[in-house]
Amino acid sequence: MLKKIKNLLFAENQTVRNTIFKNLTWLFLGNAGSRFFRALIIIYAVRRLGAEGYGVFAYVLAFAGFFTFFKNIGIDGILTREVAKKPKEQQNYFSTALGIEVILLIITAVLIIFIAPLFSGNGVKSAIILFPFAALIFIFDDLKDLFIAFFRAKEKMELEALVTVAGNIFLTLFGFITIYFWPTPKHFIIANVIASFFGVFVAAILLRPFISGIIKNFTKNLVKPILKSAIPFAIGGLAGAFLFNLDIVMLGWWRTTEEIGLYSAAQKIVGILAIFSGFVATATFPSLSRFAHSDQERMKTVFKGALKIIFIIAIPSVIGGIILKNSLMDFVFGSGYMPAANAFMILLFSILALHPLPILTNSLFAFDKQAKMIKYALVSSLSNLALNFLLIPKYGIIGAAIATTISFFVYTILLWHETKKMHEFRITSELLKPTIAALIMGVLVYIFKISGVHVLVNIIISIAVYFLCLYFLREKILEEILLIFKNK
Numbered sequence: 001m002l003k004k005i006k007n008l009l010f011a012e013n014q015t016v017r018n019t020i021f022k023n024l025t026w027l028f029l030g031n032a033g034s035r036f037f038r039a040l041i042i043i044y045a046v047r048r049l050g051a052e053g054y055g056v057f058a059y060v061l062a063f064a065g066f067f068t069f070f071k072n073i074g075i076d077g078i079l080t081r082e083v084a085k086k087p088k089e090q091q092n093y094f095s096t097a098l099g100i101e102v103i104l105l106i107i108t109a110v111l112i113i114f115i116a117p118l119f120s121g122n123g124v125k126s127a128i129i130l131f132p133f134a135a136l137i138f139i140f141d142d143l144k145d146l147f148i149a150f151f152r153a154k155e156k157m158e159l160e161a162l163v164t165v166a167g168n169i170f171l172t173l174f175g176f177i178t179i180y181f182w183p184t185p186k187h188f189i190i191a192n193v194i195a196s197f198f199g200v201f202v203a204a205i206l207l208r209p210f211i212s213g214i215i216k217n218f219t220k221n222l223v224k225p226i227l228k229s230a231i232p233f234a235i236g237g238l239a240g241a242f243l244f245n246l247d248i249v250m251l252g253w254w255r256t257t258e259e260i261g262l263y264s265a266a267q268k269i270v271g272i273l274a275i276f277s278g279f280v281a282t283a284t285f286p287s288l289s290r291f292a293h294s295d296q297e298r299m300k301t302v303f304k305g306a307l308k309i310i311f312i313i314a315i316p317s318v319i320g321g322i323i324l325k326n327s328l329m330d331f332v333f334g335s336g337y338m339p340a341a342n343a344f345m346i347l348l349f350s351i352l353a354l355h356p357l358p359i360l361t362n363s364l365f366a367f368d369k370q371a372k373m374i375k376y377a378l379v380s381s382l383s384n385l386a387l388n389f390l391l392i393p394k395y396g397i398i399g400a401a402i403a404t405t406i407s408f409f410v411y412t413i414l415l416w417h418e419t420k421k422m423h424e425f426r427i428t429s430e431l432l433k434p435t436i437a438a439l440i441m442g443v444l445v446y447i448f449k450i451s452g453v454h455v456l457v458n459i460i461i462s463i464a465v466y467f468l469c470l471y472f473l474r475e476k477i478l479e480e481i482l483l484i485f486k487n488k
Contacts (some may be wrong), residue, residue, distance in 0.1 A: 039272060041175040046265055046333050048183045052140045057185040057263030060127045062248035064134040067111040070214040074150035075101050077365055078229050083153030093226075094150055094210050095217035100226060108142075109135040133189045140196035147203035150210070167199025197481060199279055226448055246381075247400040255396055263397040265337050266344035273317045274277045280359065282307050289348040307427050308376050312475075314355040315431070316438040317467050320459070323445045327455040346401035353408035358417040363422070373415065380411035437469035 046054045079097045083090045112135040117128045144163065150158045171192065180192040204211060251260050321328065325345045364373060384407035391399025441462050448458040460470050 001234055003116055003243040012259045018301045034278070037165075039268075041172045041179075042268060043332055044176060044259070045188050046268075046337070047178050048179045049185060049188065049261075051258040051261030051265070051336065052256070053183070053185050053261070054264060055257035055259070056127050056130070057188055057259050058258040058264035059248060059252050059257065060130045060134050060185075060189065061137070062333070063127075063252070064112045064116055064131060064138065067108065069118050075104075075226065076145050078226055079146065080149045080153040083150065087154075090150075090153070091210060091213060092219040092222060094207075095214040095227060096219050096222040097219050098146060098214055101142065105139050105142060109139060112138065126319065127185075130189050132184060133186075133193050136193045137196050140193070144184065144196070144203050146202040146302045147200070147207055150207065163199055163203045163206070166202045166436050167195055170198045171195030189438075196220055246384055246388055247392075247404050250392050251397065251400055254393050259397055260463040262337055263400060265333050266329070266340040266347055266397070266401070268320075269332060269344060270347045270351065270367060273321065273348075280309050303359065303363055304430075309429055310355040310359065311427070312341070312434045314351050315434050316441055316463075317436050318348050318351050319442040320445050320462060321345075321351075323442060323449060324455055324458065326327065327449065327458075340397065343397040343401040346398065346405055350408045353405070353412040357408070357412050357415070360412065360419050363419050364415070376411055376414040376418065379414065380407045383407050383410050433470065433473040437466050437473060437475075440469050441466040 045057075049057065075097050079093055082093050086093070113132050116131050116143075143249060144167070148160045148163060175188065175191040180186050248260055248264065251263060322345055325341045325348070326338065329341045329344060361373060384403055387403030387406060388400060391403050393399075395402070445458060445462045446466055448461070449455075
């Protein structure tokens with residue numbers, strides 16, 4: 001058994017199925033494990049700081065995110081794509097990408113520290129002193145993400161798992177101590193800075209040979225092609241800032257930090273439920289990049305399989321979350337955050353749009369069609385701006401949740417339509433079995449809820465029942481997973 005596990009998780013990449021499964025397993029183990037530790041400290045911080053204190057922390061990171069479009073130009077994805085396609089040039093691409101990234105991060109830091117405070121809302125003036133710390137978090141995290149992108153290109157997700165887990169364990173330990181003795185937004189953000197530095201430090205140790213040769217291997221001829229590919233991401237990064245951060249920023253203009261804290265707490269649970277799609281997208285991206293121009297049929301198979309997996313997770317998450325909205329908010333954050341339950345319910349619907357989003361964008365990126373995403377990002381961002389402007393002043397966090405959910409659906413539908421132009425695919429007919437299983441699970445969740453079963457016990461049993469239903473319905477994805485284990 002130990003030999004089989006070793007072969008499955010540590011053997012050199014073989015078939016596409018086994019490679020993707022190995023990547024996905026390490027991404028899940030690393031990110032799920034690290035997310036668990038990170039979730040512990042976030043929950044503790046939310047409870048310890050209170051809605052108002054946590055609202056200040058969330059507002060600073062969200063508002064600073066508006067000024068990170070210089071670093072969000074897709075260098076990470078370009079590095080992954082090019083190294084996956086041209087492994088012999090990996091050192092040159094790594095050194096050039098890192099050099100470009102450092103320059104962009106310097107510009108980003110200047111904007112966050114000196115420009116961002118000038119536009120902060122009147123209701124959150126106490127957040128101004130935290131912007132320099134936010135800049136450090138973005139710098140360290142972005143360097144770590146670039147290093148991780150290199151691991152992904154080489155399909156060494158076990159190294160990514162090591163880096164991610166190490167950083168989040170450090171954040172958990174240091175964060176608990178800091179928040180216990182000094183329960184303020186300032187001390188919590190300092191704990192995040194130190195943890196972010198530790199994560200990038202571990203990644204840098206693993207990449208010592210590549211980092212030491214950055215000056216020697218920096219290739220001027222690669223700068224122009226990288227930046228040319230990145231231009232659409234620069235524009236899309238600005239639009240993405242409006243799409244992902246605008247709701248919290250506009251809440252800061254018209255509402256209180258307490259409401260920002262309530263809304264951010266609801267977002268956290270939705271974010272945890274949506275992370276699995278990122279694992280699938282990351283695990284499949286190297287294969288999509290290789291097959292995009294060489295084997296269309298295999299590319300389509302990987303693409304459809306990835307979409308199906310994420311919907312298998314998304315559908316029951318939405319149904320179960322809606323039924324347990326009040327119980328989840330109370331269990332995770334405490335009764336003080338119950339006013340955010342309805343906003344949480346509305347945001348849950350956005351999972352159906354968020355889950356396919358990284359798969360769709362990776363597909364376009366694999367075909368070097370990232371420019372197509374610009375107009376769609378702009379349309380959805382402007383719709384988010386307009387809807388937030390109309391709804392937040394009157395409806396507060398409920399209005400923000402409605403605006404965000406609608407905007408995500410606009411973006412996903414537009415990308416879905418664009419992707420179908422490149423390669424025709426159909427997925428809806430294959431979601432019947434997961435939907436039936438999720439509805440059966442939903443009935444059980446509701447029965448357990450009204451019977452007074454603890455929410456955690458309810459979730460564990462309901463998940464098991466859902467996958468048992470998929471098994472009895474003979475869902476092919478489960479058969480694929482069993483086949484991988486059998487082969488190994």
